[in-house]
Amino acid sequence: MSMERSRRARFTNVAPTAGEFTVAVLLAGLFFFLITPLVVQGGVAWATSGGFALPNGHLLDAYAGLLHGHFGAGLHRGVADALPSDAVIWVLTLLGEVLVLGAAVVLGMWMRDLTAGTGSRHGLATPTQAAEALGVPRLRKSAAVIRPDLYARSGRRTPVGSK
Incomplete structure (x- = not known):
């Protein structure tokens, strides 16, 4: 696997x-x-x-x-x-x-x-709740980790065989 x-x-x-x-x-x-x-x-x-x-x-x-x-x-x-x-x-x-x-x-x-x-019962916070808990600067700094599909880092190498 x-x-x-x-x-x-x-x-x-x-x-x-x-x-x-x-x-x-x-x-x-x-x-x-x-x-x-x-x-x-x-x-x-x-x-x-x-x-x-x-x-x-x-x-x-x-x-x-x-x-x-x-x-x-x-x-x-x-x-x-x-x-x-x-x-x-x-x-x-x-x-x-x-x-x-x-x-x-x-x-x-x-x-x-x-x-x-969606909703807090499913482990997902709204953007407002996330901003309150973590703060906007920390969310922006961690954007590539939180949503890699939207905030991909430039110059990143992908493994052979993956898309």
Whole structure:
């Protein structure tokens, strides 16, 4: 293993690409969008009949009922009859979806802060922070070491075989 290869391997970015994040966010969003009406229905069933009820084994029936605008499909008859009108549950579902969307935005902003390419959490200081810590004269004197791609020393010999 050459030194150049080991240096390149050390500085390779192994963070997930934007495409991987996009797919993960879309799948998570679809899951939460589809599960929220059933969770709201279960919570309302818990409030009205005393037990949290999800359509166990009847998930397709429950979603078919939701597509037709009716809650309670896929639940036991007694639990479904105790539910309030569909309009009330739709309003609660809309509130639940807004709550889920708000939580997703907050979580997304937090994840962006954690995975962003700049910022102090990733070991990089802003130019202002570097100037405060080291002083401008020291930064200018060390510019060739800090950013050799921008401030290369003139008259420098390169090893044979490198570019």
